[in-house]
Amino acid sequence: MARKIPLPRLTRRQRSARWQRERRQQAVIVTVFSAVLFFVLGLVSWGASSKYYTDNLKAAMTFDGRSVAMRDWTKEKAYELSRFYVEYGVPAGYENDPQIAEQKASFDRGALNTLEEYAILDKQAKAEAIVMTPAEIDARYEEDFSQFRSRHILITLDKSAPDQAIEDANALAKATAIRDQLRQDPNNQTLWNQLAKDYSQDPQSAPSGGELGWVGKGGFVPQFENAANAMAIGQISDPIKTDYGYHVIQVEERRGPAQNDIVKRWLASKFTEADIKWHSQHDLLRDLFTKRQQATVVSPVAQVHVAQIQVATPRPVGGDFQAFTDQLKKVADVGKALDAGTDFAAIAKQYSEDSATKDNGGDMGWIARGMITDLSAEKELFTLDAGKVSQQHNGLTTTTWYKVIEKSDSRDLDDTQKKTITDSAYQYWLNQQKKAHDIVRLIPGLEFE
Numbered sequence: 001m002a003r004k005i006p007l008p009r010l011t012r013r014q015r016s017a018r019w020q021r022e023r024r025q026q027a028v029i030v031t032v033f034s035a036v037l038f039f040v041l042g043l044v045s046w047g048a049s050s051k052y053y054t055d056n057l058k059a060a061m062t063f064d065g066r067s068v069a070m071r072d073w074t075k076e077k078a079y080e081l082s083r084f085y086v087e088y089g090v091p092a093g094y095e096n097d098p099q100i101a102e103q104k105a106s107f108d109r110g111a112l113n114t115l116e117e118y119a120i121l122d123k124q125a126k127a128e129a130i131v132m133t134p135a136e137i138d139a140r141y142e143e144d145f146s147q148f149r150s151r152h153i154l155i156t157l158d159k160s161a162p163d164q165a166i167e168d169a170n171a172l173a174k175a176t177a178i179r180d181q182l183r184q185d186p187n188n189q190t191l192w193n194q195l196a197k198d199y200s201q202d203p204q205s206a207p208s209g210g211e212l213g214w215v216g217k218g219g220f221v222p223q224f225e226n227a228a229n230a231m232a233i234g235q236i237s238d239p240i241k242t243d244y245g246y247h248v249i250q251v252e253e254r255r256g257p258a259q260n261d262i263v264k265r266w267l268a269s270k271f272t273e274a275d276i277k278w279h280s281q282h283d284l285l286r287d288l289f290t291k292r293q294q295a296t297v298v299s300p301v302a303q304v305h306v307a308q309i310q311v312a313t314p315r316p317v318g319g320d321f322q323a324f325t326d327q328l329k330k331v332a333d334v335g336k337a338l339d340a341g342t343d344f345a346a347i348a349k350q351y352s353e354d355s356a357t358k359d360n361g362g363d364m365g366w367i368a369r370g371m372i373t374d375l376s377a378e379k380e381l382f383t384l385d386a387g388k389v390s391q392q393h394n395g396l397t398t399t400t401w402y403k404v405i406e407k408s409d410s411r412d413l414d415d416t417q418k419k420t421i422t423d424s425a426y427q428y429w430l431n432q433q434k435k436a437h438d439i440v441r442l443i444p445g446l447e448f449e
């Protein structure tokens with residue numbers, strides 16, 4: 001039988017010492033664990049807050065020293081992309097398809113341009129106490145996003161006919177006869193099918209009784225759209241003349257913004273009707289300031305007779321750096337030729353990529369203020385003496401050199417010049433405002449326009 005060996009018994013002091021030692025060890029372990037835990041949680045919290053700041057609060061740009069947050073840019077980009085998806089038929093769920101990556105990238109810059117424009121419009125409207133009423137905004141919203149379904153019969157004009165007056169009269173007479181037949185029974189589908197098949201010269205709609213489907217603002221040429229908007233449902237129009245010929249139109253149905261695919265996509269993307277109307281408000285302001293600027297065109301004015309050399313400078317996209325470097329070499333070659341004193345017209349004929357002026361040695365004709373929207377180039381052209389060549393002007397996608405051929409302190413504007421100034425009036429004014437309001441773009445890669 002094995003003998004039991006008694007274990008030594010600890011004294012009360014020893015037991016107390018061991019208990020205190022174990023408590024200290026536990027305290028150390030808890031302290032170290034807590035420190036590590038708090039450190040990890042701190043890193044996670046810092047990372048989350050840093051990402052939140054970068055994605056939301058960090059400035060995308062400054063306007064008169066005031067920051068415009070990154071979240072505003074992200075929201076505007078998402079808004080514009082939603083419209084793009086509908087207009088280009090991108091189904092929900094395919095927004096990240098690589099095939100549209102390049103198109104999507106262009107909205108990075110476009111959204112920032114929109115924020116710049118809206119900041120300017122808001123500032124100018126406030127300065128002039130201009131307020132768009134809710135009724136005006138609602139009307140614009142309805143105008144922009146309501147749609148109508150229509151059908152038509154088109155009689156085209158032969159542009160090569162020797163007597164255009166006779167050609168026009170014959171087409172009008174044919175369209176008028178079709179109108180008269182349709183007015184006898186406007187909603188007779190069989191009649192529409194037969195007349196469209198026999199007479200309509202629109203190859204897309206003729207086989208379907210002239211049906212054009214649902215269309216909103218900007219879907220047709222202005223003459224057609226204006227006539228359709230003024231018509232009652234079921235009415236047969238008088239012949240409406242456009243560049244395509246004479247149209248006999250019937251509006252079959254109308255529907256409001258809520259049924260517009262673009263509006264539905266916005267709402268499904270968590271935008272609100274108020275977000276859409278906020279854009280409508282700025283569309284109204286844009287129209288107001290456009291009309292104001294167009295009304296300021298006067299004649300005669302100071303003008304310069306100018307020639308140009310213009311070379312495309314595309315950004316490297318999709319890893320294709322060869323085209324980019326080729327164009328950079330061309331820019332360098334033009335610069336060397338100008339420095340060497342080579343004739344400007346000869347360089348333009350050899351290198352310029354502007355098809356409208358290349359063969360004429362770059363001759364752009366007479367230029368008045370407002371005809372080109374590059375303000376720095378315009379300022380230099382009206383400062384240079386005749387015979388002098390400008391510095392190199394670098395745009396986002398082009399590089400341009402100018403030569404002043406002759407100058408006039410007072411010269412009448414011709415109709416083409418007036419149209420150019422009128423068409424460019426708003427953008428010209430907007431560019432002036434951008435310089436006046438000290439806009440600084442802060443998103444990497446989008447710093448320059």
